[in-house]
Amino acid sequence: MRVVILGSGRGSNAEALCLARQAGRLGRAEIVAIFSDRADAGILALGPRFGIEARYLDPAPFKTKLEGAGEQRYIDAVGACAPDLVVLAGFMRVVKPGFLAAFAGKVINLHPSLLPSFPGLDGIGQAFRHGVKFTGCTVHHVSPEVDAGRIIDQAAVRIEDNDTQETLAARIHAAEHRLLVEVVARLSLAVRVAD
Ligand code: GAR
Numbered sequence: 001m002r003v004v005i006l007g008s009g010r011g012s013n014a015e016a017l018c019l020a021r022q023a024g025r026l027g028r029a030e031i032v033a034i035f036s037d038r039a040d041a042g043i044l045a046l047g048p049r050f051g052i053e054a055r056y057l058d059p060a061p062f063k064t065k066l067e068g069a070g071e072q073r074y075i076d077a078v079g080a081c082a083p084d085l086v087v088l089a090g091f092m093r094v095v096k097p098g099f100l101a102a103f104a105g106k107v108i109n110l111h112p113s114l115l116p117s118f119p120g121l122d123g124i125g126q127a128f129r130h131g132v133k134f135t136g137c138t139v140h141h142v143s144p145e146v147d148a149g150r151i152i153d154q155a156a157v158r159i160e161d162n163d164t165q166e167t168l169a170a171r172i173h174a175a176e177h178r179l180l181v182e183v184v185a186r187l188s189l190a191v192r193v194a195d
Helices: 012-022 041-048 068-080 097-102 122-132 165-190
Strands: 002-009 030-036 053-056 086-090 105-110 134-141 149-157
Touching: 002 012, 002 097, 002 134, 012 030, 012 041, 012 165, 030 041, 030 068, 041 053, 068 097, 068 149, 105 165, 122 165, 134 165, 149 165
Parallel strands: 002 030, 002 086, 030 053, 086 105
Antiparallel strands: 105 134, 134 149
């Protein structure tokens, strides 16, 4: 199964996928490319480290969504990789119907809360400030409505009385790394890949 990762940040989830693949724990999944909408994103350093194509793709003209010329650049570059799965791992930009139609049913996203609670930006801070006792992370299919696509799997994290937002974030990130690896490995075993 050919996997393309899109991300905007430090790339700890993409790193977890690369390490799992290296350790033989990613089923039949192979990471073929990493693209970022930020030229300075840490996620791009994974390319040389793991021998994977990794590059900045200009998302212009919009600031918070992927549409128009930027969307077409992503459709072309991702499409050239012939992916079976596109993983949004901290891709902080709203993906629109044009991209989703180009990779119908193949785009999944990781979100740091138990959806449908706390969608959108800062899912960890929203849950912490609300005072819920459990939060966690979700992997879901991407649909045009933000953070609302069909849920594939979730992991719960308890918020302890002595947690700060930072200690909570650390446990959620650890849970995300495990969950995303498990989901991608599982999906890879369900996909028929030409031998
Ligand atoms: C992750 O916590 C992911 O859930 C979140 O961005 C972080 C990326 O971290 N995504 C969203 O909030 C999407 N709405 P990483 O760059 O270290 O993988």
